[in-house]
Amino acid sequence: DAEITQSPRHKITETGRQVTLACHQTWNHNNMFWYRQDLGHGLRLIHYSYGVQDTNKGEVSDGYSVSRSNTEDLPLTLESAASSQTSVYFCASSSSRLNEQFFGPGTRLTVL
Amino acid sequence: SQQGEEDPQALSIQEGENATMNCSYKTSINNLQWYRQNSGRGLVHLILIRSNEREKHSGRLRVTLDTSKKSSSLLITASRAADTASYFCATRSFTGGGNKLTFGTGTQLKVEL
Numbered sequence: 001d002a003e004i005t006q007s008p009r010h011k012i013t014e015t016g017r018q019v020t021l022a023c024h025q026t027w028n029h030n031n032m033f034w035y036r037q038d039l040g041h042g043l044r045l046i047h048y049s050y051g052v053q054d055t056n057k058g059e060v061s062d063g064y065s066v067s068r069s070n071t072e073d074l075p076l077t078l079e080s081a082a083s084s085q086t087s088v089y090f091c092a093s094s095s096s097r098l099n100e101q102f103f104g105p106g107t108r109l110t111v112l
Numbered sequence: 113s114q115q116g117e118e119d120p121q122a123l124s125i126q127e128g129e130n131a132t133m134n135c136s137y138k139t140s141i142n143n144l145q146w147y148r149q150n151s152g153r154g155l156v157h158l159i160l161i162r163s164n165e166r167e168k169h170s171g172r173l174r175v176t177l178d179t180s181k182k183s184s185s186l187l188i189t190a191s192r193a194a195d196t197a198s199y200f201c202a203t204r205s206f207t208g209g210g211n212k213l214t215f216g217t218g219t220q221l222k223v224e225l
Contacts, residue, residue, distance in 0.1 A: 033212075042200060042217040043155075058212075090154055099143055099204060101213060103154035 002027040006091050006104040014112055019078040021107050023091030031094045032074040033101065034058075034066060036087040043090065049074055050096075081111045116144075116201040116216030124222045131188040133219040135201030136181075142204045144177055144184050145213065149198045158186075158199075191223045 004025040013019050025032065030051045035043040045058030047066040055066050063085060065077045078085055088108050092101040119134045135144070143162045147155040161168045161177045161184065168175045174187040188195055198220050202213040 035215075040217065043215040045212060045214075048212060092155075099160055099213075100145065100157040101155075103147075103156070105154050106152075 004091060004093055004102055004104040006089075006107050008107060009105065010108050012110045012112065013081050015081060015083060017081050019081050019109065021076045021078075021089055021091075021109070023074045023076065023104060024072055025091075025093040025102070025104075026072065027093055027095070027102060028071060029093035029102075030071070030096050031101075032068070033092045033094075034064070034074065034076045035090045035092065036060065036085075037090060037106075038087050046076065046089075047074075078109075081109075083111050085109065086111045116203050116214065118199070118201055118216045118219040120219060121217070122220045122222075124224065125191055127191060127193055127223055127225050129191055129223075131191050131195070131221055131223070133186045133199050133221070135184045135186070135216055137184075137201075137203050137216075138182065139203075139205050141179070144175075145202045145204070146173075146175060146184075146186050147200045147202060147215075149200065149218070151197070155200065188221075191221075193223050193225055195221060196223045197221060 007022045033048040034046040037043050044060045049055050049068040088106050090106050091104040094101045116135045116137045145160045146158045149155045159170045161175050172189045177184045198218045200218045202215045
């Protein structure tokens with residue numbers, strides 16, 4: 001069955017370190033998204049991609065970057081982790097022809 | 113900024129009762145979607161309603177959309193303990209382009225035995 005996976009599921013890091021969160025989907029979807037979820041804010045869009053070599057900034061993109069070298073993967077990099085980036089991160093994907101998004105299980109990131 | 117705002121923020125009911133959650137939004141939309149999130153898990157898509165639709169059903173779920181009031185409601189009938197979760201509305205707006213969704217802050221539903 002097609003799925004979307006994220007790794008690691010839990011990560012503790014220190015302020016200033018570079019961190020990369022992986023997202024891999026086997027749906028063959030063109031569209032991929034990264035969100036962060038914080039209490040009181042719901043889900044906020046960080047970056048998104050509509051296809052290979054395409055990346056776009058979302059609502060809260062400062063301090064984050066993504067790259068899309070193939071259809072299946074959209075890694076999210078925190079260039080210099082800050083305590084304000086402690087959050088739960090969700091990756092999602094969708095087909096261009098459908099509007100529903102399929103979510104991964106999430107990565108809980110703690111920045112000390 | 114949040115496009116959708118759910119109401120109430122938390123809801124506690126007994127098993128077998130109906131649960132109603134509301135969502136209000138600010139700008140014109142192409143469609144509105146409802147998602148469920150169980151504790152510690154990712155979101156799962158429940159139902160999508162387009163701007164030209166007024167009501168949609170899926171199993172025990174009933175969604176209504178009133179574009180004149182910029183609001184939607186999700187009704188879960190004959191609730192079960194397994195319905196305990198957070199429920200989010202998400203809107204796809206005309207101005208957004210592509211396939212971006214804007215999520216609300218969610219309603220936490222607790223169904224007690």
